[in-house]
Amino acid sequence: MTAPFSDSAHTPQTETDRATVRLLPKANARAIRHGFPWVYANELVTDRRTKALSPGALARLEDTTRQPMGLVAVNPLSKIIARMLDEDPEARLDQGWFEARLARAQDLRARLYDAPFYRLVHAETDGLPGVVIDRFGDTCVIQPNAAWAEAHLSTLTAALVAVTGVAHVLKNAAGRTRGLEGLDDVSGVLHGQAPDGPLPVPMNGATYLADLTGGQKTGLFYDQRPNHAFAASLARGARVLDVFAHVGGFGLAALANGAAGALCVDGSAPALDLAQGGAEAMGVADRFATRQGDAFDVLAALRAEGAEFDLVICDPPAFAPAKPALDAGLRAYERVARLAAPLVAENGILGLCSCSHAADLGAFRTASVRGIGRAGRRGALIHTGFAGPDHPLLPQLAESGYLKSLFFRL
The missing domain is CATH 3.40.50.150 (Vaccinia Virus protein VP39)
Structure with a gap:
């Protein structure tokens, strides 16, 4: 059951904790370099160190020759064990990083629609894997359907408010995808307040x-x-x-x-x-x-x-x-x-x-x-x-x- 709405906060992994993970020879490294955003569990070397990573941990991804491929979020609990976040393996997921992606997403929607009622972020296609954000005027609803997004939710929320100027941000934790990532179903208010009605x-x-x-x-x-x-x-x-x-x-x-x-x-x-x-x-x-x-x-x-x-x-x-x-x-x-x-x-x-x-x-x-x-x-x-x-x-x-x-x- 979804819990009553309440404030929530999350502490992301620090940059110094970043690990390195490596593709297996069977993985399609070329597809990943050309934009495929996922690494499946049977395509990654899952040694004891990799299995010990916390869900949503950031890691540098390498191919079988140890060439860097980018920054990924790792979840040993998921069949999608790694999601590509950035081509730069040393990228910092600070508020500026989120703001750049959100600004690009909003620019497209503002060109498409006269009023702020639309899907603002459509997961991988907007550079935020597993993240859905729908906008309803001065309120946004975030579905953080991947563990990395849950871990960085407070930074994402701050960036969302800074870019869009919305007064209210809600978290929706319903849906089967979060369960597949090992996440709970607790929804909440991240900024402002929940509306009184529809x-x-x-x-x-x-x-x-x-x-x-x-x-x-x-x-x-x-x-x-x-x-x-x-x-x-x-x-x-x-x-x-x-x-x-x-x-x-x-x-x-x-x-x-x-x-x-x-x-x-x-x-x-x-x-x-x-x-x-x-x-x-x-x-x-x-x-x-x-x-x-x-x-x-x-x-x-x-x-x-x-x-x-x-x-x-x-x-x-x-x-x-x-x-x-x-x-x-x-x-x-x-x-x-x-x-x-x-x-x-x-x-x-x-x-x-x-x-x-x-x-x-x-x-x-x-x-x-x-x-x-x-x-x-x-x-x-x-x-x-x-x-x-x-x-x-x-x-x-x-x-x-x-x-x-x-x-x-x-």
């Missing part, structure tokens, strides 16, 4: 309510912004069904762009309450409805009721977060498509999304098409969408391109 977030003409202390992840999913916009462009006059809706991502965007009505389905009553609040804030509550329940059950029930929609979007959680879950995850995506397709009116649109790291675009598309076919429908793929530009993709790291959205005309 914060309104403007996006694509809609207003979303983000619960930064009790909601999923950091409170809102910014990654779907361009896919919300594409779906909304098809929504004028449409009857819309938004399944796995969370706080109303697709449904509220559709209503903001002239949908005749939107039904949002989710298993979480608090999330649907936030969606309802967003609809009320937008003045579209008369065209908005929610239905709580298991998404698969609700889809089957809607079909039994003879319901029909012009635009149906399904944005489920990650059914295949890792390779061992891939087969089961693809079957789940196929099932979503099979249950959703019969609810789409003739010449209507079905949008299907996946945020699974392990399911690549081809596999997800195949599962979706199979599900549509098994529902007795035929679809033409009209659009493929990905995460927005505030979630940049690191070409060397396939995991950074996790989000896929497929839109079919049935």
Whole structure:
């Protein structure tokens, strides 16, 4: 369980404690030199000294010929035993180091968006491995999902305030990734104070309510912004069904762009309450409805009721977060498509999304098409969408391109 929010501080390793770690011959040193940011546990010499390093310890990385490769953060408890931090093995992780990376990240987002509501830091692609920072006006939420970031959290927070000028910084410690790093799930207030309630977030003409202390992840999913916009462009006059809706991502965007009505389905009553609040804030509550329940059950029930929609979007959680879950995850995506397709009116649109790291675009598309076919429908793929530009993709790291959205005309 996540503990109540409280102040927290961490003491980073001193520069004089820095160790040296070395790649095994089997490691792909060339890939690392060309930008791959991780070293797996079976690629590093793990002698007694390396195993004794504390999670998040800084170390100089060398190749098999003892040539320096850069500065890494080491975690002997993780399958990703080392994360590349800097090409300079002697780099100092002081406030200035963090400020330089944060300033570069903020400069990109300021060029992309008119208002300060976006993902500010997207982990490895912004030079801060394992770190996610979402900005909500004058509040930022940090997810330090790697041990090195936890150890330097106070310095990161000070740099974040200095660069952005935000009044409040929260720590979100939820999620499976921290567990894989051997970290706890204790969230807290790092600077300023937690908001009294949900914060309104403007996006694509809609207003979303983000619960930064009790909601999923950091409170809102910014990654779907361009896919919300594409779906909304098809929504004028449409009857819309938004399944796995969370706080109303697709449904509220559709209503903001002239949908005749939107039904949002989710298993979480608090999330649907936030969606309802967003609809009320937008003045579209008369065209908005929610239905709580298991998404698969609700889809089957809607079909039994003879319901029909012009635009149906399904944005489920990650059914295949890792390779061992891939087969089961693809079957789940196929099932979503099979249950959703019969609810789409003739010449209507079905949008299907996946945020699974392990399911690549081809596999997800195949599962979706199979599900549509098994529902007795035929679809033409009209659009493929990905995460927005505030979630940049690191070409060397396939995991950074996790989000896929497929839109079919049935």
